[in-house]
Structures are given as C-alpha cells and as structure tokens.
Amino acid sequence: MTTYDELCSWVSLELHREVSGFNSDQVIDRFRQGQRLCQSNDVDVTVVRCGLDEPVCADIEADSASGHFCFFYSTLFSKVGLRLPLNSFEKTLLTELNVAPAQLHPNSWAFIRAFHILCTHFGVVPSVNVFLYFFEMKKSTKKVWSSVSGVEGRGLLTLFQSSYKNFKGSFLKTQASP
Numbered sequence: 001m002t003t004y005d006e007l008c009s010w011v012s013l014e015l016h017r018e019v020s021g022f023n024s025d026q027v028i029d030r031f032r033q034g035q036r037l038c039q040s041n042d043v044d045v046t047v048v049r050c051g052l053d054e055p056v057c058a059d060i061e062a063d064s065a066s067g068h069f070c071f072f073y074s075t076l077f078s079k080v081g082l083r084l085p086l087n088s089f090e091k092t093l094l095t096e097l098n099v100a101p102a103q104l105h106p107n108s109w110a111f112i113r114a115f116h117i118l119c120t121h122f123g124v125v126p127s128v129n130v131f132l133y134f135f136e137m138k139k140s141t142k143k144v145w146s147s148v149s150g151v152e153g154r155g156l157l158t159l160f161q162s163s164y165k166n167f168k169g170s171f172l173k174t175q176a177s178p
Contacts, residue, residue, distance in 0.1 A: 020050035020171045022074070028172075031074060037174070039083040044177040056102050056171050071102040074170045080109050084174065089116055089126040096128050097137050099146050106167050108148035111135060114157050 022028055028047045037045045048069060056071050076082040086094070086101075090112060094101065104112075115134070119126040134156040138147045150156065 018056050018168055018171075019053060020056070020173070021169050022047065022172055023050050023052055025049065031172075035077060037077055037084055039085070039087075045084050046175045046177050048173045048175055050171070050173050054173075069173050069175045070100070071171045072174055073102060073106055073167045074172055075106050075167045076101075076109050077172075080106060080113050082109060082113060087116070087126075089128065089131075093128050093131060096132070097146070097148075099137075102171055103146050105145040105147045108146070111148050111150075111157060118156075 022031065028049065032047065037047075072082070093112065094104075097104075101109075112131070115131055116126045119130075134151060134154050135148045136151050138149050
C-alpha cells in the first residue's frame with residue numbers, strides 16, 4: 001500500500017506529521033453541538049473521523065473507500081464564521097490561488113470573510129479581481145501554509161493584532177451528506 005509520504009512527497013514534513021484530534025465520534029459530537037457548518041438547514045455536512053495517522057495533506061484518492069472529502073480547520077467555523085458550501089467567490093478565489101482550504105492560514109480566511117462581508121454590506125458583488133487588487137498571495141518555501149496579505153499602499157483592512165494560534169491538529173474531514 002502506498003503511504004501518504006510517498007503520495008505527497010512535495011508536502012513539508014510538518015504537514016505529514018500533523019494529525020487531527022477529531023479522531024473519535026465523541027470529539028466530533030462535542031464540536032458539532034451548537035456549531036453551524038452550513039449556510040442553511042437544507043444542506044448538511046458529515047464530519048468523518050480522521051484516522052489516527054491521517055495527515056491534513058491526505059490525498060482524496062488515497063482513501064477512496066470513504067469517498068470524496070475536504071479538510072477544514074475547525075477554527076474557520078468557530079471563529080471566522082465560514083459556512084459550507086463555499087460561496088462562488090470563495091471557490092473562485094481558491095481556484096485562482098491554486099490552494100485547498102486547509103492550505104490557507106486561518107488569518108487569510110479571516111481576510112477573505114471580512115472582504116466578502118464588507119462587499120455584501122455595501123451591496124457590491126465580491127470579485128476575485130478586486131480582492132486581488134487589495135490582497136496578494138504569499139507563498140514561502142519555509143512556511144507550511146499559504147497566506148494572503150494586504151498589498152502595500154492599498155490598505156483595505158488592518159492587520160490582526162495577533163495571529164490565530166493552536167489551530168494545528170484541529171482539522172475536520174468533511175463530506176457532503178448523502
């Protein structure tokens with residue numbers, strides 16, 4: 001059997017070793033109590049137990065028995081207010097940036113959510129081109145996660161006073177409910 005290390009040799013060792021604490025039904029149930037993951041009651045998402053040795057960089061194809069899934073850090077739902085399914089702006093932006101949801105640092109998701117909320121408040125349709133006028137992608141070979149930060153001289157939102165911490169090891173394996 002092929003290992004995650006072999007399938008994802010391009011992924012940093014830190015991510016290969018990052019496994020989730022959401023590895024039992026009890027932990028998942030405690031998180032789900034009072035926690036909304038979806039935009040409406042019509043749509044629901046199943047949170048599947050992560051394997052004890054399943055890293056956040058696990059490949060969908062490597063675990064075809066459980067079907068298609070996507071990882072999200074739990075703080076995105078509990079602190080940032082992300083809801084599934086992702087809206088068209090979020091999906092288009094992820095595609096343009098060529099990243100998976102778990103590859104973006106939670107601070108970057110906060111910028112994305114704040115931009116979307118700001119546009120909605122002013123009755124403007126959120127646009128990837130406008131977002132990328134104010135923000136840029138920062139990929140570093142030394143860092144594990146990709147980050148979005150403000151373009152110098154084009155400040156729209158101020159920097160957070162502190163960075164999200166302790167989000168590692170708290171990722172959810174999500175699937176659309178059948």
